[in-house]
Amino acid sequence: MTDATLRRLSRHYDALAHTYDRALDRIERWLLGEWRARAASIARGWTLEIAIGTGRTIPFYPDETHVIGIDLSSGMLAQAKQRLSTTKALIHLIRGDAQQLPIRHETVDVVISILSLCTIPDDRRALAEAHRVLRPGGTLVLVEHVRSLNPLVRAGQRLLDPLSVRFACDHLLRDPLDHLEEIGFRVLAVERRTFGIVEWILAEKPSG
Numbered sequence: 041m042t043d044a045t046l047r048r049l050s051r052h053y054d055a056l057a058h059t060y061d062r063a064l065d066r067i068e069r070w071l072l073g074e075w076r077a078r079a080a081s082i083a084r085g086w087t088l089e090i091a092i093g094t095g096r097t098i099p100f101y102p103d104e105t106h107v108i109g110i111d112l113s114s115g116m117l118a119q120a121k122q123r124l125s126t127t128k129a130l131i132h133l134i135r136g137d138a139q140q141l142p143i144r145h146e147t148v149d150v151v152i153s154i155l156s157l158c159t160i161p162d163d164r165r166a167l168a169e170a171h172r173v174l175r176p177g178g179t180l181v182l183v184e185h186v187r188s189l190n191p192l193v194r195a196g197q198r199l200l201d202p203l204s205v206r207f208a209c210d211h212l213l214r215d216p217l218d219h220l221e222e223i224g225f226r227v228l229a230v231e232r233r234t235f236g237i238v239e240w241i242l243a244e245k246p247s248g
C-alpha cells in the first residue's frame with residue numbers, strides 16, 4: 041500500500057468529517073440496532089478502537105475504561121474530541137494507521153472495530169495488527185458491513201462495489217471471517233442483521 045492511498049483516504053474522510061454524523065444519525069438505528077452500545081459494553085482494561093472516526097462509540101464506553109482511539113483522518117478525530125465531555129471513560133485519541141499500529145505487542149485487552157474494515161485499504165493487515173497488540177486471551181469485537189449471504193443482495197453489492205470503492209472508499213464485498221482463523225483468532229460468535237449486510241463477530245486471541 042502506498043502513502044498516496046493513505047493520503048487520499050485521509051483527505052476523503054477529512055472532507056466528510058463535518059457531515060458524517062448527520063448522515064450516520066439517519067441510518068445507524070436501521071443498520072446497527074444496538075450493536076454499537078453492545079460492542080462498547082465489552083470494553084475493559086485497555087481497549088483499542090481502530091478507525092474510531094468521529095467517536096460515535098465514545099458515549100457508550102463504561103466509566104474508567106482506558107480507550108485508545110486511532111484514526112487516519114485528523115478531521116474525523118477533531119469531531120471525536122468534541123465527544124470527550126460525554127464520557128467518564130479515559131479516551132486517548134491518536135492519529136495513526138490501523139495497518140501499522142503504534143502500539144506494543146500484547147498490551148491491549150480488547151480491540152473494537154465498527155464500520156471500519158470496509159474502508160481500511162488492507163483489512164487483513166489491520167486484523168493481523170489487532171492480533172499482534174492483543175494480550176493472549178484478549179477479545180476482538182467487530183461490527184462491520186459485509187457481503188450478504190443472500191444471493192440477490194450480494195448481486196446488488198457486486199454491481200455497486202466498483203463505484204463504492206472508487207467514490208466512497210468503501211468495499212461492499214469483504215467479510216472479516218475470511219481472515220480471522222488464519223490469523224490466529226478463535227471465533228466465538230457471529231450474528232447478522234439488515235439483509236445480512238451487517239455482521240457482529242466476537243473472537244478471542246487464544247492464550248497459550
Ligand SMILES: C[S@@+](CC[C@H](N)C(=O)[O-])C[C@H]1O[C@@H](n2cnc3c(N)ncnc32)[C@H](O)[C@@H]1O
Binds near residue numbers: 154
Ligand atoms: C466509515 S468510517 C467509520 C468510523 C467509526 N468507526 C464509526 O463507527 O462511525 C471509517 C473510518 O476509518 C478511518 N480509516 C480508514 N483507513 C484507516 C486506516 N488505515 N487507519 C486508521 N483509520 C482509518 C477513516 O478515517 C474513517 O474515520
